[in-house]
Amino acid sequence: MSPPRSLQQGTRYRAVIAATAAMTVSALAAGCSVANSNHSDAASPDTLRIVLPQEPPTLEPCDASLTSTGVVVRSNITEPLVERNADTGDLEPKLAESWEQTSDKVWTFRIRPDVTFSDGSVFDAADAAFSIDRTVNSTIGCDVDGYVFGDDALVVAAVDPSTVTVTTATADPILPLRISFVEMVPTTTDAQDKVRAPIGTGPYRVDYWDHGQRLSLVRNDTYWGSMPEYTRAIYQWRTEGSVRAAMVTNDEAELATYLGPEDGAGDLGVAYPNNETTALRMMATEPPLDDYRVREAIDYSVNRGGIVKALFQGLGDPAAQLVGSSIVGFDPDLQPTPYDPRRAAALVAEAKADGVPVDREIRLIGRTGQFPKINETIEVIQNSLSEAGLNVKIEMMDTAGQMQYQIRPFPDAGPVLLMIQHGNQAGDAQFTVDQYMRSDGYQSYFGTAQYDAHIDAAEQLVGDARQDAFAAVLADEPEEVRQFAYIAHMNAVLAKSPSVRYEPNSATGDEMRLSEMTRADTNASG
Template sequence: MISIPRRRQAASALLALGAVLSAGACSVANSGPEASSSGAANSVRIVLPEEPPTLEPCDASLTATGRVTRANITEALTERDPGTGQLQPALATEWKQGSPTEWTFTLRKGVKFHDGTAFDAKAAAFSIERTVGSKIDCNVDGYVFGDVKLTVTVADDSTLKVKTAKPDPILPLRLSFVEIVPTTTSATGKVREPVGTGPYKIAKWDAGRSLRLERFAGYWGKAPDFAAAEYVWRTEGSIRAAMIKSDEADIAVGLAPEDGAGDSAVQFPNNETSYLRIDATKPPLNDIRVRQAINYAVDKDGLVASVFAGLGKPAAQVVPEGVTGHSSAIQPWPYDMAQAKKLIAEAKADGVPTDTPITIIGRNGIYPKAAEAMEVVQNSLNEAGLTMKIQMLDVNAWLEYLLAPFPKNIGPTLLQAQHGNQAGDAAFTMGQIYGSKGAQSSYGTAELDDLISAAEQDSGEERQAAFAKALEYQNKEVVRDAVLAHMTGILALSKKVAYKPNAATNDEMRLAEIHPAG
C-alpha cells in the first residue's frame, strides 16, 4: 500500500472533485437535442449509483472510478480474465522472468494514445513510476503494490525491464492495475480526465449531470460495437431500474431485488465481500473480547435472508473461494447473542469502558439497502451491551475514513466496507487491509505482518498455504473485522443490448463486451 502519510492527500483530492448527484431532474443521455446531434442513436446508455469521483487512472482500483476507466479509456500491460483467472496480453504481448527479481516485458507495437502520440516503453516506464511509490497518492499504489519497490528500465522502444527489491512472483499480475498514460501526463498531480490507449476517449464530462465517451478511431484492437457510451447517475435503485423500463437507459447497475427491475434483472456473483472494519486502537474496541462479541452478535444468516433478500451468503473471510490464499478452515462466526453478552460483561467487569459510544460509519450506495444493513447491525450490538450510533456518508466523505491516516478525535468506529479481490490473489487483500501500515488498515500486529510478508514471496502451493495461515491467524488472534456476506450483484439490461456480467463487472465494466441485442 501507499505509505500512511500520503493517504490524506488522496482523500482530499477526491473530495475536491465533486459530490454524487442526488436523484434529480436531468434526463438520461440519448434524449434531447444534444444527444441527437452527437449521434447518440449508436450509444449505449448506462446509469450508475454515483458519479465517478475522478477518472484518474492511478485511482482505478476505486470501484466508482475503475468501472468507467479500466479497459475503456486506459489500458494496462496485462489483464486478468475474470472467468479463467489467467493473465493475458494487453499492451504487453509477452513477459518472462529472467531472475527472481527481474521481469522483461515485450510491448505491443503500433499503439497510439488518444492524443495521437505513440505508446512505447518510455510511456510504460513513466506510468509505472507515476503510479508506484510516487507522491501523488495513487490508490492503486496502496491497493496493489504496498511496500513493493520497483526499478524500471527502458531497454528499447518495445522492451521494458522491471526489477523488484525482493522476489515477487506475481509482478505481471500487479502491473495489470497500472493504467498506461502518455509522458505528457502530470507526474506531480492527478488528472481528472486522462488520455489513454483504450477503445474510448472522453468526449464531455458535464460535472454533476453526465459523462460521454466516444469511440477512438485510432484504437489498435477491434473497434467496439457502440460509437459512444453515455453515463448518468441516480442514487435511488428504483429510479435506475425504472429508467430501463422507460427506455431512458440500457444498463442499470447496483440494484436490489425490491428495485423492481423485473424481467430485465440479471444476477451475477460480483466477487464482493461486505464487512465491518473494527478500529481496534480505541477502547472499548481495543479489547479482543469486544471484537469477538461483535462477531457473535451479528446474525449473518438473518441479514442475508432479510436485508439482502437471500442474495449472497454468510461470509467468514474477505478472501473468497477461488482466490489464492482462501482458507477453507475458517467458518463464519456463529450467531450467539448469549456469548456476545457474556464477553462484553466480562470486559466491562475488568474496567473496559463498554458504554463508550461507538459510531458505525456507513456509505450510501455501497451496496443495495446499505443503511438498512447497518441498522440491523446497530440493533444487534445495542442488544449485546454496546452503545451504537450510525453516520451514513456519501462516497467522498466516506473515503476519509477508508484511507489512512484517518480523521482524528472521532472516537471508536466500525466502518461499513466492501472488498472485491478480482485480481485473484490474497496479496491484494492482506497487506492493505490487515498490515500494520496498510492503506485501509485500522490495526495490525507484528506477527501478522511477518506472516503476510512471508506469503508474498512464496509461489504455487506454498503461497496458498502461507496466505491461508495468515488469514487463520487474523481470524483467531487479531479479529480486526466482522465479515458479513459474500454478495450477489444485480444489474438490469434493456432489450436493446446484450451483456454478460462477470465477477469483475462491479469494478470494471468493459464497453467492448456490450453489444446490440439480436
C-alpha cells in the same frame, strides 16, 4: 517475498484524499464540463446509457482500483500492459505482447507495436515506463500504489522502444499481476498532479463530463484493437436502486448496476457474483474496541444468515473471511461466526465488569449507496449491538466522507466501526491481507508483528504452498487480531435492456468493458 514497509505512508495517503477533493472543487469552479457542447441523452441505437449508483470521484487512471473510478476508466479509456481474465484468473497480453522474469528481481515486458493513444501519439516503452513510475514512485497519492504496491519502490527503465524492465527490491513472483493494475498514459501526462480527462489507448475517450449530471465517452476511431460496436456511452448516477432499475424498464437507460432483488428490474435483472465481500472493520486502537472481548461480541452480534436471507433475498452467502472463492488463499473449510446474542451480551458484561468503558459511543459509519439495502443492514447491526450492551450511533456518509475513514491516515475520531466492501480484483489474497490486515496496511486499523510475519512468509511462496499458507493466514485472523466481523460474499443484479447483449462476470463491478457490449439486433455475440 517480504517487501519493505515504510512508516511514512501517510504522505501518499493524504494525497489521495487531497487530490480527489481538489479535482472535485476544480470541476465545480470550472463549470463542471470537460467540453462545451449541446449534450443530449436521447436514445440512439449507437449509444449506451448506463446508470451507476454514484458519480466517479475521479477519472485519474492511477486511481482505477477505486471501484467507482475503475468501472468507467479500466479497459475503456485506458489499458494495462497485461490483464487478468475474470473467468480463468490467467494473465493475458494487452499492451505487452509477452513478459518474463529475466532475473530474480527483474521482469522484462515486450511492448505491442502499432498502438496509439486517442490523441494520435504513439505508445511505446517510454510511455509504459513513465506510467509505472508515475503510479508507483510518485507522491501524487495514487490509489493503485496503496492498494497494489504499498510503499514499495520500483526501478523502471525503457531499454528500447519495445522493451521495459521493472526491477524490485526483492524477488517478486507476482509482479506481472501487480503491473496489470497500472493503466498506461502518455509521457505528456502531468507527473506532479492527477488529471481530470485522461488520455489512453483504450477503445473510448472522454467526450464531456458535466459534474453532478452525466459523463460521456465517445469511441476512439483510431483504436488499435477490434472496434467496439457502440459509438458512445453516457453515464448517469442515481443513489436509489429502484430508480436505477426504473430507468432501464422505462427505456431511459440500457444498463443499471448494483441493484438489489427488490429494486424492480423484473425479467431485465441479471444476477451475478460481484466479487465483493462486506464486513465491519473495527478500530481496536480506541476503547472499548481495544478490548478483544468487545470485538468478539460484535462478531457474535452479526446475524449473517438473517441479513443475507431477509435483506439480500438470498443473493449472497454468509462470510467467514474477506476473500471469495475465486481468490488464491480462500479457505473453503472456514465457517462463519455463529449469531449468538447471548454470548455477545455476556462478553460485553464481562468487559464492563473489568472496567472497560462499554457505554462509550461507537460510531458505525456506512457509505450511502455502497450496496443494496446498506441502510437497513446498518440498522439491523446497530440494533443487535445495542442489545449486546454497546452504545452505537449510525453515521451515513457520501464517498468522499467515508473515504477519510477507509484509508490511512485515519481521522482521530474513534472509536469507529466502518462498513467496508472489499472486492479483490487481482485474484490473490496478498492484495487483501497487505492492505486490510497488515499492521501498517493501507486500509488496516491495526495488527501484530506476529501476524505480519505470517503474511510475509505466505508471500514468499507460489503454487499450492501459496494457497495453503494464505488460507492459514485468513483462518488465523479472528484469533490473532479480530479486526473484522465478516458479513457476506455478495451477489449483484444488473438491469439490462433487451436491446443489449452483455454477460456480466465477477469483474463487472470493478471493470465494465464497453467493448464486450453489442446490440441484440446484430449477429455479434456478447
